Amino acid sequence: MSERAESLVRDNPFIELRLDYLSQPLTAIPKLRSLLEVHPEVTFIGTCRRATNGGKFKGSLAAELAVLRKAADCGFPLVDLELQSAEALKASELGDLYDRVGMIISHHNFRSTKGLDEQFAAMTEYPADFYKLVSTATSLHDNVVMMKFLETNSAKYEMVGVCMGEQGIISRVLGVRAGSVFTFGAATKGEETAPGQALASELRDIYRIDMVDQATQVYGVVGDPLSHTLSPVMMNSAFRREAVNAVYLALHARSMKDLMACVRDIPIRGLSVTMPYKQEIIAALENSDPLTRQIGACNTVVRGADGKLYGFNTDVAGILMPLQQRLSLTGARVLIVGAGGAARAAAFGLKGKGAEVFIANRTAEKGQALARQAKVKYIKRADVAKLEFDVIINATPVGMNGSKQSPLEEKELNTKFVFDLVYNPAETKLIKMARAKNIQVIPGLEMFVQQGARQFEIWTGKPAPVAEMAYVVTKALERQAASEASEEQQAPAKKAAAKKTVSKVAPKKTAKPAKAKRKK
Numbered sequence: 001m002s003e004r005a006e007s008l009v010r011d012n013p014f015i016e017l018r019l020d021y022l023s024q025p026l027t028a029i030p031k032l033r034s035l036l037e038v039h040p041e042v043t044f045i046g047t048c049r050r051a052t053n054g055g056k057f058k059g060s061l062a063a064e065l066a067v068l069r070k071a072a073d074c075g076f077p078l079v080d081l082e083l084q085s086a087e088a089l090k091a092s093e094l095g096d097l098y099d100r101v102g103m104i105i106s107h108h109n110f111r112s113t114k115g116l117d118e119q120f121a122a123m124t125e126y127p128a129d130f131y132k133l134v135s136t137a138t139s140l141h142d143n144v145v146m147m148k149f150l151e152t153n154s155a156k157y158e159m160v161g162v163c164m165g166e167q168g169i170i171s172r173v174l175g176v177r178a179g180s181v182f183t184f185g186a187a188t189k190g191e192e193t194a195p196g197q198a199l200a201s202e203l204r205d206i207y208r209i210d211m212v213d214q215a216t217q218v219y220g221v222v223g224d225p226l227s228h229t230l231s232p233v234m235m236n237s238a239f240r241r242e243a244v245n246a247v248y249l250a251l252h253a254r255s256m257k258d259l260m261a262c263v264r265d266i267p268i269r270g271l272s273v274t275m276p277y278k279q280e281i282i283a284a285l286e287n288s289d290p291l292t293r294q295i296g297a298c299n300t301v302v303r304g305a306d307g308k309l310y311g312f313n314t315d316v317a318g319i320l321m322p323l324q325q326r327l328s329l330t331g332a333r334v335l336i337v338g339a340g341g342a343a344r345a346a347a348f349g350l351k352g353k354g355a356e357v358f359i360a361n362r363t364a365e366k367g368q369a370l371a372r373q374a375k376v377k378y379i380k381r382a383d384v385a386k387l388e389f390d391v392i393i394n395a396t397p398v399g400m401n402g403s404k405q406s407p408l409e410e411k412e413l414n415t416k417f418v419f420d421l422v423y424n425p426a427e428t429k430l431i432k433m434a435r436a437k438n439i440q441v442i443p444g445l446e447m448f449v450q451q452g453a454r455q456f457e458i459w460t461g462k463p464a465p466v467a468e469m470a471y472v473v474t475k476a477l478e479r480q481a482a483s484e485a486s487e488e489q490q491a492p493a494k495k496a497a498a499k500k501t502v503s504k505v506a507p508k509k510t511a512k513p514a515k516a517k518r519k520k
């Protein structure tokens with residue numbers, strides 16, 4: 001712990017040491033004394049959370065008190081005491097702790113963001129340097145509840161408020177401007193001490209939490225599910241590069257109602273919209289541009305100066321731009337595989353540019369319906385191999401997230417260009433097959449960057465830093481591919497190790513006396 005803290009002090013003047021993660025905290029704490037002495041510039045918090053309160057410490061209340069006293073005596077300026085522990089301690093024991101050290105009184109609700117006022121009233125029965133109230137976000141709007149609570153109470157109390165859970169990211173980033181005096185981030189990936197906790201480095205470098213103030217405009221990507229989205233990395237980099245005082249968050253909305261309540265109350269300046277809300281959101285907006293209405297899908301929302309919400313579709317530009325950089329679209333023969341939202345954007349956009357468009361889709365009726373609406377041709381899958389195209393566009397999710405499938409076979413790729421809209425992974429099976437046939441490829445990353453660049457321009461009125469956006473996404477995809485490759489490499493060894501362990505312990509587990517003992 002001491003070594004880990006030592007490696008973090010340079011960038012982190014404020015560090016919580018989770019003493020409950022030590023197997024023998026009482027014996028270990030004196031060994032932290034030199035760390036505290038050498039770094040008086042760092043504020044260290046000593047926390048020993050008991051298992052009953054969501055921590056790792058299995059000892060009694062008296063043992064927790066002994067650990068916190070020892071921490072105080074070894075130089076910790078602050079210790080964290082859970083409300084339940086404070087309530088159970090005698091006044092004399094509590095008084096003794098107050099005499100020794102600064103105090104954070106904390107309360108964690110692992111289920112919901114309900115009853116904040118009652119919980120806080122119980123906490124303020126005890127004097128403290130800081131009050132830390134942590135709840136769990138079960139909706140996006142819970143973040144609004146937490147931030148309103150902070151705004152109401154933070155003038156009177158030094159306090160920290162944050163929502164746990166994947167949906168709590170809004171409070172982790174914006175809580176500081178609502179009155180939270182600090183927030184919590186994990187030191188390294190895999191070492192998060194609470195569900196949904198972001199890395200401290202992400203909070204600083206991606207979300208620029210140190211810069212967030214009342215003037216910071218809030219944007220986000222909304223979808224369900226929303227794991228592994230690269231939009232926050234790309235858009236926050238763009239804001240940073242162009243010195244725009246804005247932050248962009250991943251908003252995992254489980255319902256349209258929750259999303260719109262959050263958009264209204266924060267208030268959010270702009271949204272990137274992804275599955276499954278691209279169609280549904282149109283009805284919730286005040287107005288949309290004609291192309292968005294024609295396509296029936298919106299991927300960009302902006303709040304105008306009048307406070308109203310307007311919808312746009314930048315997927316069209318995201319598809320057209322990479323193609324126009326390579327060929328003239330007038331008269332170009334383009335096959336679109338798929339008939340969903342992305343295919344609709346491609347069909348209407350390409351038709352508008354004078355291309356000869358063909359649709360092939362797994363479900364014939366959906367493909368035919370799109371072909372009718374966009375006034376393009378529908379072809380059966382069996383006919384694809386018989387025809388020649390200038391461009392084939394994959395607008396299906398086939399090939400995404402390690403599926404290693406291709407939407408078309410090699411013999412069907414009779415084309416000059418293959419444009420795979422799937423961008424994660426960068427090298428899909430389709431892209432590899434096309435390369436092997438010397439067909440020029442356009443990776444989905446180009447669409448991702450271009451649709452994001454147009455969003456940036458709609459929101460800020462500034463030209464987007466396209467090269468910077470492409471660079472950060474490429475790097476993120478490379479890091480992801482490298483970590484997946486190393487996981488794949490380790491998988492056989494892990495499997496073998498697991499087998500060994502099982503075979504060693506199995507005889508004991510199946511032995512009768514051991515079974516009886518376990519039952520007892």
Ligand code: NAP
Pocket residue numbers: 275315318338339340341342343361362363366367394395396397398400407421422423444445447448449451
């Ligand atoms: P969508 O609305 O769900 O449409 C998916 C389409 O793919 C449907 O036509 C569906 O056919 C077809 N499909 C799904 N699974 C299939 C399978 N196993 N085999 C054959 N066809 C299958 O999705 P979307 O919003 O259009 O997005 C499609 C893909 O485009 C996404 O997965 C994403 O990778 C990509 N995309 C990329 C960007 C970017 O910025 N690069 C932006 C948007 C989308 P049925 O009609 O038969 O169901």
